[in-house]
Amino acid sequence: MLNIDCFDLTFALIDADKDGRVSADELKALVATLGGELSDDAARTMHGFIDTNSDGSVSREELANYLFEK
Numbered sequence: 413m414l415n416i417d418c419f420d421l422t423f424a425l426i427d428a429d430k431d432g433r434v435s436a437d438e439l440k441a442l443v444a445t446l447g448g449e450l451s452d453d454a455a456r457t458m459h460g461f462i463d464t465n466s467d468g469s470v471s472r473e474e475l476a477n478y479l480f481e482k
Contacts, residue, residue: 419480423472433469435459 426434426442436452436459443450450458462470462478470478 419476420472423475426475433471434462434475435469439470 423434424430426438428438428441429435436455439459439462440450440452440455443455459470460466462474464474464477465471
């Protein structure tokens with residue numbers, strides 16, 4: 413089961429601009445922080461896959477579902 417408090421802290425770190433949504437650029441920055449590299453196209457593709465309601469941004473719930481429910 414997902415520990416919401418722990419995930420809230422993680423989401424806050426990923427959501428660099430603190431707007432409550434994760435952008436493709438923030439996903440790209442996360443991967444870079446973890447030592448990886450993600451092209452702009454790959455970041456947009458990943459973002460689109462996680463954005464299940466296709467509203468153009470990844471919510472806290474969408475990210476949690478992607479990371480923990482798959």
